[in-house]
Every structure is written in structure tokens, then in C-alpha cells.
Amino acid sequence: MDRFRMIFQYFQSNSESVMNGICGLLALATVKIYTCFDFSCPCLPRYNMAYGLGIMFIPPVTFFFCGLILNRQSLVMLEEWSRPQGSRKKDPAVIRYMCSSIMQRAMVAPIVWIIVTLLDGKCLICAFSVSVDPEKFVGLANTSPVQVQQLLAKVPCKDDELMRNNTSRKAVSRYLRCWSQALGWSILLILIVAAFLARWLRPCFDQITLLQARHWSNYIDIEQKIFEETCCEHSRQFAHKCILHFFKSMRQEIKLHSFRLPREGERAEREEDLLRGITNQDQVNKLLKMWYYEKPPLNVSQVTHR
Numbered sequence: 001m002d003r004f005r006m007i008f009q010y011f012q013s014n015s016e017s018v019m020n021g022i023c024g025l026l027a028l029a030t031v032k033i034y035t036c037f038d039f040s041c042p043c044l045p046r047y048n049m050a051y052g053l054g055i056m057f058i059p060p061v062t063f064f065f066c067g068l069i070l071n072r073q074s075l076v077m078l079e080e081w082s083r084p085q086g087s088r089k090k091d092p093a094v095i096r097y098m099c100s101s102i103m104q105r106a107m108v109a110p111i112v113w114i115i116v117t118l119l120d121g122k123c124l125i126c127a128f129s130v131s132v133d134p135e136k137f138v139g140l141a142n143t144s145p146v147q148v149q150q151l152l153a154k155v156p157c158k159d160d161e162l163m164r165n166n167t168s169r170k171a172v173s174r175y176l177r178c179w180s181q182a183l184g185w186s187i188l189l190i191l192i193v194a195a196f197l198a199r200w201l202r203p204c205f206d207q208i209t210l211l212q213a214r215h216w217s218n219y220i221d222i223e224q225k226i227f228e229e230t231c232c233e234h235s236r237q238f239a240h241k242c243i244l245h246f247f248k249s250m251r252q253e254i255k256l257h258s259f260r261l262p263r264e265g266e267r268a269e270r271e272e273d274l275l276r277g278i279t280n281q282d283q284v285n286k287l288l289k290m291w292y293y294e295k296p297p298l299n300v301s302q303v304t305h306r
Contacts, residue, residue, distance in 0.1 A: 022067075022070055022071075023067065023105045023106075023108045023109065024108075026063060026066065026067060026070075026108065026109035027108050027109050027112045029109070030059070030063060030109050030110075030112045030113040030116065031112065031116055033059075034113065034116050034117065034120070037055075039055065039122050039123070039126075041122070041125075041126035041156035041157060043153050043154045043156060043157040044153055045130050045149050045150070045152075045153040048126050048127060048129060048130055048153055048156070049126075049127045049128070049130070049131075051126060051127075052122075052123045052124065052125075052126035052127025052128070053123070053127050055117070055123050055126075056114065056117050056118075056123040056124075056127070057114075059110075059113055060109070060110030060111075060113045060114055061110070063109035063110045063113060064106050064107065064109070064110045066109070067105060067106030067107070067108070067109060067110075068102065068106050071102050071105060071106065072221070073098055073101065073102055073217075073221060074102050076098070076220055076221050076224055077095060077098040077099060077102060079224075080094070080095060080098070080220055081095050083292065083295065084292070084293050086293055086294040086295045087294050087295060087296060087297050088295040088296065088297050088298060091213075091216060093209060093212070093213045094212075094213050094216045094217050094220065096213070097210075097213035097214060097217050098217050098220075101217070111187075111191065114184075114187070115184050115187060115188055116184075117184075118180050118181065118183050118184030118187065119180070119181055119184040119185070120180075121176065121177035121180035121181060122156065123180075124176055124177075124179065124180035124183075125155065125156050125172075125173055125176045125177060125180070126156045128176060129152050129153065129155040129156055129172060129173075129176060130149060130152045130153050132152060132172055132175065132176065134148045134152070136175075137168050137171050137172060138168070151166075151168070151169075152172065154169070155169050155172045155173055155176075156173075158173075219298075227291070234275065234278065234284075237275055238275060238278075238279075238284070241275070241279075
């Protein structure tokens with residue numbers, strides 16, 4: 001049990017590193033899912049585009065929301081953005097920094113999926129095989145429009161008897177795959193250049209504002225964790241004392257069954273210190289309400305002077 005607690009505390013104290021690891025695992029999972037996915041284009045003029053674009057964009061949206069859900073800072077940012085002003089002002093720069101960090105991590109897996117699908121080319125061939133210009137291909141130039149649509153819709157189905165040895169199908173497939181791979185490599189190159197410029201041009205901007213936003217972003221996350229840990233500790237002590245009062249009439253029976261109860265006065269000061277004078281439900285509810293509506297100002301000078 002202690003090992004699990006240590007692992008849980010490690011994850012809490014290193015949330016940024018853990019989130020980077022989760023984003024990497026999601027990116028690897030997208031590649032594995034795509035390689036295991038059985039892509040079957042319907043080869044029908046009305047459904048090819050919907051199926052191809054759906055496979056290309058619906059899973060990335062799903063991965064994006066999974067990234068938001070798995071990122072603990074998403075909830076922290078929403079709470080910070082929606083909380084009342086109270087005694088502590090809200091810094092828009094901190095909220096923007098948290099939002100940017102969350103979005104960057106959540107977009108990793110969707111971008112990997114889109115790039116992999118474009119480099120593979122099956123989705124784009126299925127989606128746009130009906131949209132190519134038949135005049136560019138010799139075998140389709142002298143065919144009626146209805147037959148052209150049917151033939152182009154069957155381009156992704158290389159096992160179809162009508163299109164198995166059709167040279168036009170191979171030409172259209174190569175044409176669309178080249179466009180798909182060119183688009184995939186272009187997107188990858190743009191992202192790499194953008195990441196390079198963002199990393200090397202960052203020192204040219206105001207570093208003080210960036211450091212402040214990063215510091216207070218980490219502070220908000222850590223403050224929420226410590227508050228939850230303190231609430232758990234107080235709840236445990238409060239529940240312990242409530243149970244002791246409830247079983248006060250059964251003290252003798254509990255002793256006979258070797259349950260250890262504290263003696264009168266034993267650890268009383270320590271428990272009262274952990275309860276911090278909050279000894280009933282109304283006081284607890286009032287405390288939680290004050291924490292939400294009146295966040296204390298970030299100033300410990302009064303405590304230091306005391």
C-alpha cells in the first residue's frame with residue numbers, strides 16, 4: 001500500500017513530466033491503432049468522401065478530447081478561469097499559459113494520426129477518387145459520366161474484378177497517393193519549422209512575463225493538490241473522531257475484540273490541531289465556501305510576522 005502511495009505522490013509532484021509521457025504514449029497508440037485498423041472503403045460515390053474524411057478527422061477529435069481529459073491541468077485551468085474574483089485577482093496571462101500548454105499536449109496525438117493517414121494515402125484516395133478530373137487519364141476520357149463516377153468510386157477497391165487489372169485505377173491511385181504524401185510531408189515540415197522558430201525566437205520576447213506565468217501556473221496546480229491532501233487529512237481525522245463518538249457506548253465490547261482505542265487525552269492535542277478547530281459539518285461547509293468564493297491573497301507576510 002505504501003508503494004502505491006509513493007507512486008501516486010510521485011505522479012502528483014511530477015505532473016508535467018507525467019503528462020509529457022502520456023502524450024507520447026497517445027502518439028504511439030495512434031500509430032499502432034492505425035496499423036491495426038482494417039481500412040475498407042465502401043467504393044460508392046455517395047459514401048467514399050464521408051468515410052475517408054471521417055476516418056481521417058474523427059479519431060483525431062477523439063484523441064484530442066482524451067488528451068484534455070487525461071490532463072489534470074485542464075480542470076485546474078477551468079476552475080481558475082470560472083472562480084469568483086474574491087480576495088485574489090485572476091491573472092489572464094497565467095490562464096493563457098495554462099491553456100496553451102494544455103492545447104499543445106492535447107494536439108500531439110491528433111497531428112500524428114493525420115500525418116500518418118496522409119503518408120499512407122488510403123483515406124485521401126477513398127475520399128477524393130470521385131473528384132479527380134477524368135480528362136487527365138486516357139482510359140476514362142471516352143467514358144460516359146455515370147460510368148466514370150462508378151469507375152472512380154471503385155479506385156480504392158483494388159480487389160474488385162472490374163478494377164483489378166485496370167490501368168486507369170492504378171494511375172488515379174498513384175496520382176492521389178502522391179498528393180496525399182506531399183501534403184503529409186508538407187504539414188510535417190511546417191510543424192518542424194514552426195517548433196524550431198518558436199524555440200529559438202522565444203528568448204527575443206519578454207522572458208519575465210513568461211517566467212511569471214509559468215511559476216504561477218505551477219503554483220495553482222500545486223496549491224490545488226495540497227488543498228486536496230489537507231482536506232483528505234482533515235476528513236480522516238474528522239471521521240475518526242465521529243466514529244469514536246458513535247461507538248462510545250460500545251467501548252467495552254471494542255476493547256474485548258482487541259480494537260485499540262485511544263485513551264482519554266491521548267493524542268487529543270494532535271488531533272485537535274489537525275482538525276484546526278473545525279468540528280462540525282456547518283463549519284466544514286463554510287470553510288469550503290470561503291475557499292471557493294474568497295481565495296486568500298498570495299501574501300504570507302502576516303504569518304511570517306506572527
